Amino acid sequence: MKFSNGYWMTREGYEVLSPYEVHDVRVNGDSITVYAAHRHLEHRGNTLNEPLMTMEFSSPQKDVIRAKFYHHKGRKRGTPDSFALKAHGNASVAIDNNETFVSLTSGDTTVTITKAHPVAITYSHTGRILTGSGSRQTAFVRAQDGKHHFREQLNLAVGETVYGLGERFSAFVKNGQTVDIWNEDGGTASEQAYKNVPFYVTNRGYGVFVNHPELVSFEVASEKVSKNQFSVAGEQLEYYIIGGDSLKDVLGGYTSLTGKPSLPPAWTFGLWLTTSFTTNYDEATVNSFIDGMADRDLPLAVFHFDCFWMKEYQWCDFEWDERVFPDPQGMLQRLKAKGLKICVWINPYIAQRSPLFDEGMERGYLLKRPDGSVWQWDLWQYGMGIVDFTNPDACRWFGDKLRALVDMGVDSFKTDFGERIPTDVVYFDGSDPQQMHNYYTQLYNKVVFEVLEEKLGVGEAALFARSATAGGQQFPVHWGGDCEATFESMAESLRGGLSLGLSGFGFWSHDIGGFEQSATPDLYKRWVAFGLLSSHSRLHGSTSYRVPWLFDEEAVDVLRRFTKLKLSLMPYLFGQAAQASRLGLPMMRAMVLEFPGDRTADYLDRQYMLGDSLLVAPIFNEDGRSSYYLPQGRWTHFLTGESVPGGVWRDETYDYFNLPLYARENSIIPVGASDDRPEYEYAEGVAFHVFALQDGAYASVAIPDLRGADKLRATASHSGGEIAFEVRDEATGDSAAVGWQVVLRGIRQVTGVAGGTFEPSGQGVVIRPERGASKLIIKLQAE
Incomplete structure (x- = not known):
């Protein structure tokens, strides 16, 4: 929701009250409470007839900072007042309260609040500034009509790009967009979304989770082009800053807070x-x-x-x-x-003609109108009611x-x-x-x-x-x-x-x-x-x-x-x-997640990584033309075997049986012995495809059982013209003889194998271990 009128002015009907000066700080064991005035307190008389902002900072888990702001703390909120979180209580923190600032550190993530006016709130990780806010940013917005809001504006740096906020079909980079977190049945061709999530990440390596299940309005580098603004109705606001060494760590922290994805069968x-x-x-x-x-x-x-x-x-x-x-x-x-x-x-709707409608109505199982009657309408199904899952x-x-x-x-x-x-x-x-x-x-x-x-x-x-x-x-x-x-x-x-x-x-x-x-x-x-x-x-x-x-x-x-x-x-x-x-990672990964240091990856939305090792670039035109980007490194086309250098855009044409599908260098991709069903013993007869293993590199991959537990682990290391390859049982550590083989792809010619035999194939060099062998030493032709 927008409250400003350009840079200088506020929209008519609103008064914006921002923290300007810290009045008091209280350290409460593992949390801090900051009371901030909305103006400079020149004398004691200024404390009369003036509001304070209450700001609480704590940590529910390592590397997560919880920030909660109040105007009137006693104003009752409806339920559910927040999402059901997995982290309860407070994590171990370090607090520094001195003359110039107060800070709270959880793991390697810190919030620092300056005591000099104007107030500045800074979030950092290992000393690296993530984002921040302060005067004229954090605000209680008082409305003339009584529909008050709380607003935050977190800084966006030059070149910072914002992602997430649920399943959104608009531009992948959210900068410049207005996003309302409000589930709607809008198809895939509009700004509406079926899956709205008040959580975003940026290419600077942090995440922000707004812990409000109701409508949250985001102005992403739009109302204020150097800020990511979000607001909620009411007199309080709670959000979490999630730090990490990488975006993968950030997603791990967020899903530890809100729940890990269950493993589908x-x-x-x-x-x-x-x-x-x-x-x-x-x-x-x-x-x-x-x-x-x-x-x-x-x-x-x-x-x-x-x-x-x-x-x-x-x-x-x-x-x-x-x-x-x-x-x-x-x-x-x-x-x-x-x-x-x-x-x-x-679906969760019960049409009036369903025999269950009367049953649900009589037992109070359907949502009601304020007058006690069942809520109904004719959209989708005639006279449908909605099951009340709070009962x-x-x-x-x-x-x-x-x-x-x-x-x-x-x-x-x-x-x-x-x-x-x-x-x-x-x-x-x-x-x-x-x-x-x-x-x-x-x-x-x-x-x-x-x-x-x-x-x-x-x-x-x-x-x-x-x-x-x-x-x-x-x-x-x-x-x-x-x-x-x-x-x-x-x-x-x-x-x-x-x-x-x-x-x-x-x-x-x-x-x-x-x-x-x-x-x-x-x-x-x-x-x-x-x-x-x-x-x-x-x-x-x-x-x-x-x-x-x-x-x-x-x-x-x-x-x-x-x-x-x-x-x-x-x-x-x-x-x-x-x-x-x-x-807590997606199987289909945006390129920015796997290649955070590659600025080209920040904007790529027509290709993705399928897991950590396979790059997929679907074809979106009737001519079979493909324009895709390979990040730095050596890439091997999984289907054709062509090995090419990365750091470049490639333009090619593909028939229907092919598309850009590349394996990352220094990766091991296990290929199963079956292609007629998804459930089988993945370890039996598996072929370990090793892609462009560079000198000095190490690679590892686990083969799961049908419950997702690691069953086998294969490792490969390349040193001085030799590749050491080993397969072990994860449970016992013993050698694992399951009819496996190795396929070297994008690697120079093999001259010999200790512990097995080798032969060229259309895909690369196939290496078969001797019976009972768990380790191979593969000698490569000198460069």
Whole structure:
């Protein structure tokens, strides 16, 4: 929200009260409280009829500074008044209170408040200034109409770029934008977003989390072009500065605070196929698609039933439409006998025609209007009400409907909607409807996720969710929502995914081929390559099916190539997924996250790193032209084997079976022995592809089991023309003889191998260890 009128003036109707002079400092063990006047106190009389600003600083965990500002502290806030955080109490801190400043240090991150006027608040990490605020920046904004706000303006340095704030489809770098944190069903082509997160990071290596679930308005280098401004309604403001040695550390700190992404089960990384939305489907149609995929050697992992598995006008009643599916339980068992997992569509709305509506109304399970009547409208579904997830009995009631479906054979739920949450309602627990609007989706997805954990076991739960807010990363997977079948929409989808990844979410997907309209065969084939090189991969549409043979026969071959490629990469991908879950990192990483010192990477939003070692640059035009950037180092094309130097832009043309897919130097990418399913023993018969291992370099990779625990670890080190390669069991430390082999790529000619044999291949040099060997010494030709 904007309060200024240019540089000098304030907008009519507002009074801006900023801290100017420190009046008193109190050290309270592990926190500090600063009282600041809004003017210079020339004499004691100035203390009369004048407000103070109360500023509290503490640390909930290492390298995180909590800043909380009050005007009137006793003014009651509604609930939820903050997000549910994982860190409770205060971390160990060091406080320095002297004549000129007071500071609080947590780990290597410090906040310093000067005592001389005007007040300055500075946040730093290892002595490096991150950002700061002070006089004319931090402010209580008093409004004539009584709708007061609290505002902060944090400094942005020259060249500083801002990212995150949820899944945003506008420009990837948020500088110059106005962003309202308010969940809405706006598709992927507008400034609205399904997943709004009041957290951002910058290329200076820090993050800011505004701990307010209600509307937070950001003016990112817009109202004040050298500031990132955010404001909330009311008389207090709480935010967290998260420091770290890198952006990866910052994301780790943020997700330690709000929750790590849960690790989705391995089967979710396979190919998903859906009925699409308004298309006609019954068991025969579904089987025609599933059998058609099998007949064409297109490995399918999940089949999803969209809305019309239930009767029209009755969403949600959680009952199969018997006119179309007379034997749903038998059908599900027949599908599961084909090796498939099953997902079904749900939303948190109950249409009036659903038999559950009367039940929910009578029991008080639906949101109410202030007069006590059920809140209803006709958008989306006739007379629909909304489940009140603040009512524990309503949660159990809703959950029981899902439990019955799991017992029938359902493995996952697509938790659609959750954004159209009104504010003229009354909640069971008295929650403030403004503060519940964004937070509602957290309760919704949590209920569904926990049902799956209860019924299937921890580690087996997975959603396909559209809406989210801060902390929603705990309930994966999320997808990008309603995109169009255009190259422009494909690109905006990627921007949204990269922004979400820099907002703490580990796993993300999108509708391959676009949701609205129908893709051309050209677009479909290009989107297939992008989709299968994403965290999760789903074929889905609105009014038309998305099976490849309906586009052209070449589309079948393209889908087969990239599906099998992804499945063969599961030892690498699932290892990266486990790392994402442990560390709070996205699988699909913006280039700025992996290459923070490369200023070109700051603005790249049409390419990404898939994990820490693979660079992907999807193609966004019908000519097959690709313009992409390789950072410094040696890069090896994963599909063609071409090895090229980085630090340059490259312009090339690709057919449908190829795209820029490069492996980073000094990396080991394990390739599995199977390409027909996502779940298999990744260690058995694995091939360790070693890419451009430079002299003096060391590389390591872990092979996970199906629970995400490290099972094997392979290491490689290059010194003096020799590469030492070793594979060990992570649990026992013993040698691991599992039929593994090594493929050297982008490395000069091999002259001999101690502990194995070697031979050239189209991909590089293949090295096979002797039986029982766990270590190889590979001799290279002298340069």
